[in-house]
Amino acid sequence: xxxxxxxxxxxxxxxxxxxxxxxxxxxxxxxxxxxxxxxxxxxxxxxxxxxxxxxxxxxxxxxxxxxxxxxxxxxxxxxxxxxxxxxxxxxxxxxxxxxxxxxxxxxxxxxxxxxxxxxxxxxxxxxxxxxxxxxxxxxxxxxxxxxxxxxxxxxxxxxxxxxxxxxxxxxxxxxxxxxxxxxxxxxxxxxxxxxxxxxxxxxxxxxxxxxxxxxxxxxxxxxxxxxxxxxxxxxxxxxxxxxxxxxxxxxxxxxxxxxxxxxxxxxxxxx
Numbered sequence: 572x573x574x575x576x577x578x579x580x581x582x583x584x585x586x587x588x589x590x591x592x593x594x595x596x597x598x599x600x601x602x603x604x605x606x607x608x609x610x611x612x613x614x615x616x617x618x619x620x621x622x623x624x625x626x627x628x629x630x631x632x633x634x635x636x637x638x639x640x641x642x643x644x645x646x647x648x649x650x651x652x653x654x655x656x657x658x659x660x661x662x663x664x665x666x667x668x669x670x671x672x673x674x675x676x677x678x679x680x681x682x683x684x685x686x687x688x689x690x691x692x693x694x695x696x697x698x699x700x701x702x703x704x705x706x707x708x709x710x711x712x713x714x715x716x717x718x719x720x721x722x723x724x725x726x727x728x729x730x731x732x733x734x735x736x737x738x739x740x741x742x743x744x745x746x747x748x749x750x751x752x753x754x755x756x757x758x759x760x761x762x763x764x765x766x767x768x769x770x771x772x773x774x775x776x777x778x779x780x781x782x783x784x785x786x787x788x789x790x791x792x793x794x795x796x797x798x799x800x801x802x803x804x805x806x807x808x809x810x811x812x813x814x815x816x817x818x819x820x821x822x823x824x825x826x827x828x829x830x831x832x833x834x835x836x837x838x839x840x841x842x
Contacts, residue, residue: 583797585713585753587690592794593624598759599643600796602717604710606691609633613708613717614757616643618650637661637676638719639705640668644757648674664704680706698745700738701728707745714749716800719757721745724798725785726764727809729840735833739812742832746810750801761785761795767842768808771835772817778806808835 583590589605595616602613603624611634612621625632632655637645639662648659648669661669663679670676682697690712698707698721705728708717720728721738722745730738765782772778781802785795804810811817812832818824823831 581794583753585710585715588710588713588715590715590755590797591624591628592755592796593620594759595620596643600755600757600759600794602755603630605630606687607689608687608691611636612651613755614638614644614719615647615651618647618654621647621651622654631655632657635659636708637669638707638717638757639702640665640672641702641720642672644719645669645672645674662704662706665702682706696744698722698741700730700733700741703732709748714752715755715797716745716748716752717755718745722754722803722809723756723758723760723764724754724796724803725761725768725807726839727836730836735836736829738836739829739832742810742812746800746804748800750799750804752800753797754800754803755797759794759796762789767839768806770842771838772808772811772820774820775806777802781806
């Protein structure tokens with residue numbers, strides 16, 4: 572897949588936040604967030620495109636914020652820290668795993684932590700499932716959610732460490748955020764996620780329309796993130812495991828929501 576030139580990538584303005592989506596590696600995204608407290612990068616997959624995006628805008632990096640320990644989210648920590656002299660924050664529960672990759676955290680974050688001012692106020696949310704200590708960053712004034720590999724646009728992350736019930740709890744936690752929340756996830760997986768969604772929810776008119784829009788965007792090498800949470804709740808099957816119509820189409824009427832979610836996740840793993 573050809574990723575767009577990050578120096579000209581679209582910028583999202585969310586109530587005082589300027590957010591730049593930076594394509595990295597084959598299909599990762601990092602995010603520059605410019606707010607009243609300076610510039611943060613959320614996740615650090617690859618140094619060169621992040622540095623280029625900063626330099627193209629004349630921005631100086633103030634902090635690196637990490638969601639989980641996987642290498643494609645932490646691999647550029649040291650290069651960025653060395654260049655900008657900025658601190659690195661990330662999940663306390665995964666600090667040892669991140670340090671084991673040669674990139675120790677300067678500040679260990681726990682769910683419930685809140686920092687920043689005005690539009691830059693950021694809350695740390697526990698989103699386990701993909702990994703056990705995965706966290707998300709939520710800016711309520713945006714509102715903007717940086718969910719990495721927990722809630723994906725049109726999908727959710729694989730369960731490498733957690734159990735289905737754990738990830739379903741994560742999905743319900745995030746679904747409770749305001750409908751106008753912009754979801755910034757960690758990969759460009761949306762087109763394949765949409766194909767899977769259609770395979771199990773073919774009569775969903777909103778999903779059919781969205782799948783066409785996603786396909787057109789990718790043909791033009793345009794990103795499919797961010798996405799409004801309201802749209803995710805209408806079309807993302809991993810948020811709809813409790814929906815009566817979807818249960819009926821799956822032949823799972825009367826089944827507990829968490830079990831339906833487990834069925835959907837297993838089906839996606841085989842897709």
